[in-house]
Amino acid sequence: MGVMTVLGEIPVDKLGVTQMHEHILANADFEHNDQNMVIDEVDVAIEEIRSFKAAGGDTIVEHSCEGLGQDIVGLKEVSQKSGVHVVASTGYYRECSYPNYVTKETDKQLARRLVKNLTEGIEGTGIRPGILAEIATEYGVGKMSTTEEKVFISVAHAQVETGVPVSTHCWAGELAFDQIKLLTSNGVPPEKILIGHLAVDNGVKDRILRIADKGVYLGIDCIGFEYESVVGMKDRDKAHFVRELVDRGFLERIMISQDLMRKLYLKYYHGPGYDYLLLRFVPILLDEGLSRKEIDTMLMANPKTIFS
Numbered sequence: 361m362g363v364m365t366v367l368g369e370i371p372v373d374k375l376g377v378t379q380m381h382e383h384i385l386a387n388a389d390f391e392h393n394d395q396n397m398v399i400d401e402v403d404v405a406i407e408e409i410r411s412f413k414a415a416g417g418d419t420i421v422e423h424s425c426e427g428l429g430q431d432i433v434g435l436k437e438v439s440q441k442s443g444v445h446v447v448a449s450t451g452y453y454r455e456c457s458y459p460n461y462v463t464k465e466t467d468k469q470l471a472r473r474l475v476k477n478l479t480e481g482i483e484g485t486g487i488r489p490g491i492l493a494e495i496a497t498e499y500g501v502g503k504m505s506t507t508e509e510k511v512f513i514s515v516a517h518a519q520v521e522t523g524v525p526v527s528t529h530c531w532a533g534e535l536a537f538d539q540i541k542l543l544t545s546n547g548v549p550p551e552k553i554l555i556g557h558l559a560v561d562n563g564v565k566d567r568i569l570r571i572a573d574k575g576v577y578l579g580i581d582c583i584g585f586e587y588e589s590v591v592g593m594k595d596r597d598k599a600h601f602v603r604e605l606v607d608r609g610f611l612e613r614i615m616i617s618q619d620l621m622r623k624l625y626l627k628y629y630h631g632p633g634y635d636y637l638l639l640r641f642v643p644i645l646l647d648e649g650l651s652r653k654e655i656d657t658m659l660m661a662n663p664k665t666i667f668s
C-alpha cells in the first residue's frame with residue numbers, strides 16, 4: 361500500500377527524507393491579532409520548500425487541517441513547483457479552532473466526514489489527505505473536554521476504516537495517556553500513532569519515557585524554536601534527549617521535525633527556514649554521538665514504517 365500525497369499515491373519507498381510534523385500553509389491566528397501566526401503566501405512557500413529540497417529533503421507531512429487554515433490547492437502547487445512530496449492532513453486541531461459543526465455532530469458523523477476527506481478528497485478538489493492530524497488536546501487544564509474526547513473517538517473510527525496514521529498535538533506529553541487510551545481502545549494500533557510535541561520541557565523526561573513504553577511514535581519536534589519562550593528545551597537539549605531515547609532502545613520510535621508555523625521562522629522573513637533541521641540540527645545530533653545510520657532511521661525508515 362502506498363502513501364497518499366497531494367499529487368496522488370506514491371510507494372512508501374519514495375518518501376525518502378521526511379519531516380513528519382510541519383505546516384506549509386496555515387492560519388493559527390485564532391484571536392485575529394497576530395500575523396506571525398499566518399503563513400499563507402503560496403509563492404513564498406514554494407521558495408521555502410525548495411530550500412528543504414536543496415538540503416536533501418524529500419517529503420513533508422503537512423499538519424494544517426480544516427481549522428488551521430488548510431489550503432489544499434495551494435499545497436498541490438507547492439508540491440508541483442518544489443518537487444517535494446507533500447502529505448496533507450484531515451482532522452481537528454485545538455478546540456478553539458474547531459469548525460462549528462464539531463460540537464453539534466456525533467463521533468460517527470465526524471468520522472464519516474474524515475473518511476470522506478481521506479477517500480474522496482477535500483471539498484470537491486479530489487486532492488486527498490494521507491494522515492489524520494493534528495489532533496489536539498489543550499495544555500494546562502488537566503483533562504480532556506467531552507468534545508475533545510468525541511473528536512479522538514471519531515479520529516479512531518476514521519483510522520480503523522482507512523489505515524492512515526494519526527498525529528497528535530500533546531504539549532509536553534501532558535495528556536498523552538488519555539490520547540493513547542482513547543485511540544487504542546477504539547481500535548487504533550499504537551504503531552499508527554505519533555504523539556506530538558514531546559521535547560519542549562526538560563522537566564518531564566520521565567513522563568516521555570513512560571509514553572515511549574506504550575509503543576507509540578514519539579514526536580521530537582519544535583526543532584529550531586530556540587527563540588520561543590514557551591519551549592524550555594533548547595535544540596542542544598533535544599539532541600541530548602534523542603541520544604538518551606536511542607540509548608534506551610527507542611530509536612525505531614523517534615520522529616524528528618520542526619513544526620514550523622510562524623512567519624518569522626521563514627527564510628523570507630529572516631528566520632531559519634525548513635532546511636534548519638537537515639543543515640543545523642543534524643550536525644548537533646552527530647555531535648551528540650548519533651551515527652548517520654541512526655539519523656537515517658529517524659528521518660527515513662520510521663516515517664516509512666508508520667505509513668506502511
Ligand SMILES: [Zn+2]
Nearest residue numbers: 381423494619
Ligand atoms: Zn503542528
